[in-house]
Amino acid sequence: xxxxxxxxxxxxxxxxxxxxxxxxxxxxxxxxxxxxxxxxxxxxxxxxxxxxxxxxxxxxxxxxxxxxxxxxxxxxxxxxxxxxxxxxxxxxxxxxxxxxxxxxxxxxxxxxxxxxxxxxxxxxxxxxxxxxxxxxxxxxxxxxxxxxxxxxxxxxxxxxxxxxxxxxxxxxxxxxxxxxxxxxxxxxxxxxxxxxxxxxxxxxxxxxxxxxxxxxxxxxxxxxxxxxxxxxxxxxxxxxxxxxxxxxxxxxxxxxxxxxxxxxxxxxxxxxxxxxxxxxxxxxxxxxxxxxxxxxxxxxxxxxxxxxxxxxxxxxxxxxxxxxxxxxxxxxxxxxxxxxxxxxxxxxxxxxxxxxxxxxxxxxxxxxxxxxxxxxxxxxxxxxxxxxxxxxxxxxxxxxxxxxxxxxxxxxxxxxxxxxxxxxxxxxxxxxxxxxxxxxxxxxxxxxxxxxxxxxxxxxxxxxxxxxxxxxxxxxxxxxxxxxxxxxxxxxxxxxxxxxxxxxxxxxxxxxxxxxxxxxxxxxxxxxxxxxxxxxxxxxxxxxxxxxxxxxxxxxxxxxxxxxxxxxxxxxxxxxxxxxxxxxxxxxxxxxxxxxxxxxxxxxxxxxxxxxxxxxxxxxxxxxxxxxxxxxxxxxxxxxxxxxxxxxxxxxxxxxxxxxxxxxxxxxxxxxxxxxxxxxxxxxxxxxxxxxxxxxxxxxxxxxxxxxxxxxxxxxxxxxxxxxxxxxxxxxxxxxxxxxxxxxxxxxxxxxxxxxxxxxxxxxxxx
Amino acid sequence: xxxxxxxxxxxxxxxxxxxxxxxxxxxxxxxxxxxxxxxxxxxxxxxxxxxxxxxxxxxxxxxxxxxxxxxxxxxxxxxxxxxxxxxxxxxxxxxxxxxxxxxxxxxxxxxxxxxxxxxxxxxxxxxxxxxxxxxxxxxxxxxxxxxxxxx
Ligand code: FES
Ligand code: FES
Numbered sequence: 024x025x026x027x028x029x030x031x032x033x034x035x036x037x038x039x040x041x042x043x044x045x046x047x048x049x050x051x052x053x054x055x056x057x058x059x060x061x062x063x064x065x066x067x068x069x070x071x072x073x074x075x076x077x078x079x080x081x082x083x084x085x086x087x088x089x090x091x092x093x094x095x096x097x098x099x100x101x102x103x104x105x106x107x108x109x110x111x112x113x114x115x116x117x118x119x120x121x122x123x124x125x126x127x128x129x130x131x132x133x134x135x136x137x138x139x140x141x142x143x144x145x146x147x148x149x150x151x152x153x154x155x156x157x158x159x160x161x162x163x164x165x166x167x168x169x170x171x172x173x174x175x176x177x178x179x180x181x182x183x184x185x186x187x188x189x190x191x192x193x194x195x196x197x198x199x200x201x202x203x204x205x206x207x208x209x210x211x212x213x214x215x216x217x218x219x220x221x222x223x224x225x226x227x228x229x230x231x232x233x234x235x236x237x238x239x240x241x242x243x244x245x246x247x248x249x250x251x252x253x254x255x256x257x258x259x260x261x262x263x264x265x266x267x268x269x270x271x272x273x274x275x276x277x278x279x280x281x282x283x284x285x286x287x288x289x290x291x292x293x294x295x296x297x298x299x300x301x302x303x304x305x306x307x308x309x310x311x312x313x314x315x316x317x318x319x320x321x322x323x324x325x326x327x328x329x330x331x332x333x334x335x336x337x338x339x340x341x342x343x344x345x346x347x348x349x350x351x352x353x354x355x356x357x358x359x360x361x362x363x364x365x366x367x368x369x370x371x372x373x374x375x376x377x378x379x380x381x382x383x384x385x386x387x388x389x390x391x392x393x394x395x396x397x398x399x400x401x402x403x404x405x406x407x408x409x410x411x412x413x414x415x416x417x418x419x420x421x422x423x424x425x426x427x428x429x430x431x432x433x434x435x436x437x438x439x440x441x442x443x444x445x446x447x448x449x450x451x452x453x454x455x456x457x458x459x460x461x462x463x464x465x466x467x468x469x470x471x472x473x474x475x476x477x478x479x480x481x482x483x484x485x486x487x488x489x490x491x492x493x494x495x496x497x498x499x500x501x502x503x504x505x506x507x508x509x510x511x512x513x514x515x516x517x518x519x520x521x522x523x524x525x526x527x528x529x530x531x532x533x534x535x536x537x538x539x540x541x542x543x544x545x546x547x548x549x550x551x552x553x554x555x556x557x558x559x560x561x562x563x564x565x566x567x568x569x570x571x572x573x574x575x576x577x578x579x580x581x582x583x584x585x586x587x588x589x590x591x592x593x594x595x596x597x598x599x600x601x602x603x604x605x606x607x608x609x610x611x612x613x614x615x616x617x618x619x620x621x622x623x624x625x626x627x628x629x630x631x632x633x634x635x636x637x638x639x640x641x642x643x644x645x646x647x648x649x650x651x652x653x654x655x656x657x658x659x660x661x662x663x664x665x666x667x668x669x670x671x672x673x674x675x676x677x678x679x680x681x682x683x684x685x686x687x688x689x690x691x692x693x694x695x696x697x698x699x700x701x702x703x704x705x706x707x708x709x710x711x712x713x714x715x716x717x718x719x720x721x722x723x724x725x726x727x728x729x730x731x732x733x734x735x736x737x738x739x740x741x742x743x744x745x746x747x748x749x750x751x752x753x754x755x756x757x758x759x760x761x762x763x764x765x766x767x768x769x770x771x772x773x774x775x776x777x778x779x780x781x782x783x784x785x786x787x788x789x790x
Numbered sequence: 791x792x793x794x795x796x797x798x799x800x801x802x803x804x805x806x807x808x809x810x811x812x813x814x815x816x817x818x819x820x821x822x823x824x825x826x827x828x829x830x831x832x833x834x835x836x837x838x839x840x841x842x843x844x845x846x847x848x849x850x851x852x853x854x855x856x857x858x859x860x861x862x863x864x865x866x867x868x869x870x871x872x873x874x875x876x877x878x879x880x881x882x883x884x885x886x887x888x889x890x891x892x893x894x895x896x897x898x899x900x901x902x903x904x905x906x907x908x909x910x911x912x913x914x915x916x917x918x919x920x921x922x923x924x925x926x927x928x929x930x931x932x933x934x935x936x937x938x939x940x941x
Contacts, residue, residue, distance in 0.1 A: 031878040038886025039874035039893060041823020041863035048822040135807075223827050223835060223887035223921050273825070273887030274921050305828040521885025521922055677881035684924030685884065712832035712919065720925040721916050 025533035025540050026740045029677035032526045033545060034271065034519075044271035046243045050229040050300040055084055056134045057288050057301035060127040060141045061311060062119035065153035065381040065705025066167070069117050069126065069146060076143040077129060082136035084295050086144070087128040089115040092290060095257045096173065099282040100348035100386070101246030103496045103557060105176030107439025109188050109347040111168050114257070114286045119148075120167055120345035121381050122705045123310035130291040130299055153381035153705050157317060157342035160186045160378035167345065167379040179351045179439065180376075188347030188377045191355055195431045196370025198323075201334040205325030209407050212321050213399040214771040215754070217314040217342070217699040218692075220388060221717045224273020225308045228284045230291070231298035239266045240289055243273070245280040245520050246558030251550045253282050254289055265289075269548035275520040276689070277387030278313045280560045281348055309710040313386030314699045316353050316377070317342040320399040330413050332365050332422045337396065339375030344384040350377035352438045353385070356392035356490075359442065360641070361400045363430035364488055365422045371432065381705050387560060389686065390750045393489055394693065398772060401485035401755030405762065415759070416456060416465070419486060426450045433638075438561070443494045445638040449735040449743070451669040452486060455645035458667035459484065462727050463647045470763035479654060480662070481764025484647040487751035490639035491744040492563030499568035500554035500633035501575040503532060505583065507620040509613035510542040513575075516556025517568035518548045522746055523678040524564040528572045530674055531739055535576035537600025538612075554631065562744030565674060567636055569739035574632025582630045587615070590624055640735045642670040642743045646687070646752030650760040657780025661691055661757060665727045671735035671743035679745045683728045686749025692718045694754045698773050793856045797821065798865025812838065812847035812855055816862060823863035823890040827919065834918035837891040837898075838862050844898035846917075861897075863890040869897055876935040877928070884922035892918045896932070905940055908933055 038044055074086040092115050098108040115125055127144055131137040152165040160167075168183040175181040180190030202208050228242040238260060244250050247267040255265045272279065284301040291299040303312070318341045325334035339357050343350040358373035390397075408415035424430065426447055434444040460466065463482060471481040502514040513532045519525040529543040536543075547553055556568055580598055587596040591605030598604075603615045610618070619626060648664045664687055673679045696716040700708040709715040734741035754772055762768050767782045793806045795815070802819060813836045816824045824847055827835035836848040839861040863870055870893045874883075883889045892915065899906060899914045906914065911932050920928065 029879075029881065032881060032883065035878040035881070035883045035886065036871070036874055039877055039883050039889040040867055040870055041890040041893075043822040045825075045887065047817075052818075221921050223825075223833070223885060223919070225826070271887075272885060273827075274885040276921075302826070305830070521887075523881065523884065675881070677879075681881050681884060681923055681927045684926050685922045686924075688924040689921070711830040712828045713830045717919065717921060719916055719919065720912050720929070723925050726924065726926050 025530040051298040054298040054300040055130040062124040066151040067148035071147040073145040077140035083131040085130040101249035111173040128287045189351035192374035194372040198372040201370040202325040206328045215395040217317040220278030222274030225303040227302040229300040266551040272520045276389045280387040315388040316385040336372040341377040346384040353392040357396035359436040360393040361396035366424040366430035398754035405759045451731040454731045455667035459647040459665040463665040483760030485752040485755035488641040489748040491566035494636040497557040499556040499571040501571040505628040518559035527674040570634035578630035657776035670745040672741035683749035690750040690753030806852040810852040815852045835891040837894040876931040880931040882927035
């Protein structure tokens with residue numbers, strides 16, 4: 024048995040031993056160095072650009088500006104096609120829309136000379152008013168995408184004339200009417216901030232022409248097939264002439280689910296014929312890639328005196344920055360992956376606008392809206408409990424979704440379009456709650472205690488759900504081949520971005536083929552060699568890619584049996600992973616495969632499998648934490664975090680646990696430390712690891728993770744996803760704990776000690 | 791400037807730019823374990839050992855390392871493997887990009903202090919960032935390694 028085992032990662036030892044594995048480790052030595060000259064203004068029109076001096080430097084081989092690159096408009100989002108994001112970006116544009124937007128691309132043989140050339144490019148700008156505060160963006164007199172013809176592939180509520188990247192609205196039942204019939208109605212406004220991904224490896228890409236004169240792009244991308252599609256189409260190259268390879272990636276978290284440097288490097292190679300590479304500086308990663316969408320969330324809950332929740336109404340204003348990638352889908356997830364948690368409601372409403380501003384584009388980021396919405400929803404549940412003088416855990420258990428139930432939201436809201444109806448077949452939230460209450464000793468600690476040193480401790484809880492891929496849209500596929508000597512190659516389009524997907528997919532293949540995991544050799548994410556997969560996003564790999572591997576492996580067993588029937592001339596055949604039996608004869612798989620390829624009835628055995636989900640069963644989780652607050656300073660410390668997760672069958676308990684621990688810390692980071700702060704002129708204030716505070720090992724307290732016994736009937740081997748869910752609970756759980764400790768309700772992230780201190784001392788609420 | 795570096799016991803002679811840093815030199819010479827994670831000397835992913843001292847190679851001038859002994863993960867594979875067994879047993883190397891720098895810090899620590907407590911480990915490794923793992927697994931792995939080593 025290989026599934027539900029803590030098998031080490033297939034590539035783990037090699038990575039720790041420092042073997043060449045990442046994009047830049049394979050860059051050709053003679054690759055041209057590519058750098059991007061970036062805008063010093065938040066919003067400006069380039070009125071003239073003079074590159075002649077730069078081009079006079081002999082080491083400089085290519086300079087690109089908006090004047091000499093293809094004038095095409097597209098969405099950089101690596102999403103299913105047609106994309107639900109507006110087509111509003113160009114390779115290089117005459118208008119620059121945020122500080123750090125690309126102005127020109129310089130490629131040369133020496134880094135020094137490239138730097139020199141960049142300083143020699145003379146750009147004249149007509150500076151325009153910039154919109155930094157997203158709450159003023161809608162219908163602002165300044166339009167961020169006024170000049171070119173932005174459009175969307177299908178209706179997404181896009182209206183560039185209103186600074187609107189996308190918008191959406193839905194209502195099930197009659198919310199105003201239900202609210203009228205409620206004993207209590209509670210409304211509150213929550214703010215979540217722009218967070219930076221801060222993955223370890225900066226984005227980088229290398230391109231070269233291979234021996235068959237095909238444009239090969241090696242990239243730190245989460246979506247190689249989307250990169251191939253977007254690059255080839257917009258450069259006017261046949262898809263058949265482009266190959267995209269994803270080697271190992273130093274983390275993505277959604278930040279690499281888009282086109283970043285690929286266009287620049289591919290174009291340099293296309294124009295010069297020479298290999299080229301670009302490595303983002305850390306400053307560029309912060310300023311010129313992606314952040315999380317900052318949001319304002321207005322939430323209304325209506326309930327009866329006994330705690331029955333009858334209505335939920337969520338209204339979101341989301342900041343997509345300069346370009347609208349993932350605008351609509353992140354917005355919809357904010358509602359769709361939270362509101363169904365409390366599915367017994369009579370009516371539920373959701374609407375939102377996603378606006379453009381002159382800041383770093385927002386994009387995909389682990390949680391993808393769910394964490395923002397969770398902060399609001401799971402805070403307001405505690406607020407409601409306080410209003411009703413009820414226990415917040417009791418309110419949750421009374422109202423939360425249970426196995427065998429559904430929510431109409433699943434059918435109404437998908438990602439970018441309608442969703443698909445789904446019955447919840449696995450949901451162990453009750454068990455999750457019980458587990459965290461027990462492990463954190465909730466009963467003893469709730470709501471707060473004052474320590475002898477005057478510090479105050481409080482506990483808080485939040486529930487969460489996520490999805491498992493995008494049903495009806497995202498496809499994954501796998502090919503398995505039997506090799507001589509009886510081992511298998513598993514070739515998958517799935518993209519391992521450090522998640523361990525190569526390993527868990529090998530485990531699934533091994534399980535079905537009944538062989539040890541080391542008999543499965545995995546090769547992934549190479550558009551020439553591996554079958555199609557939409558990529559690593561939307562918590563899809565375990566569920567969607569996992570199914571494709573399961574199907575391919577089941578097919579391989581059939582292929583082996585079929586060959587055995589023909590080989591031995593009998594219908595009575597069997598296969599058990601080691602031996603092929605036919606009537607009274609038997610042959611080891613080792614011998615059988617060797618004979619098949621070298622001597623008798625020669626034939627290569629290959630199988631394939633592909634899968635598109637009909638549903639996206641949510642993983643569930645309860646998170647609880649204890650915080651300690653120093654009333655003298657407002658300092659907040661998370662003493663311990665307890666999480667209990669229902670992700671169905673845990674394919675690899677070790678890897679799942681680390682996923683959850685890592686996600687929790689990113690969530691804690693977002694709650695307490697992290698925020699991309701823009702000055703009024705649009706400059707990102709914290710664009711380095713010195714100024715942008717990701718949690719370090721000194722900040723982390725003990726985390727207790729547990730996985731409940733659960734089985735998802737629709738999942739491969741009973742599994743659901745686990746990659747994102749871990750990030751969702753910290754904002755609300757910590758905010759609830761702070762409230763329980765101090766009575767102060769904080770509705771704005773990050774929760775800053777100085778704000779808490781201010782509130783405690785002035786007894787004022789923040790918003 | 792002409793420079794000779796003694797990298798993992800081998801001599802490399804070449805001419806270096808005056809502003810070249812060891813990180814770039816080492817990667818150019820093929821020592822790909824050395825990774826760049828930042829521009830501000832704050833991530834620890836480029837850690838190497840120069841004449842017995844743990845240093846960030848991103849801010850160490852190559853010319854300054856002339857005639858010095860440099861150790862990268864490539865040069866201490868067996869030592870690294872012994873620790874890495876415990877890391878991979880926990881599954882803490884997710885993207886793995888931080889791992890080589892992390893290993894160099896641990897090796898330097900164990901040279902200085904063969905029996906550190908977990909608190910001492912945390913302090914010594916405070917500059918080794920990891921965005922994937924949440925750190926707790928790393929600490930479990932290191933504790934397990936130390937327990938076996940010290941018994
Ligand atoms: S590269 Fe970050 S410390 Fe050296
Ligand atoms: S494993 Fe990815 S940064 Fe540490």
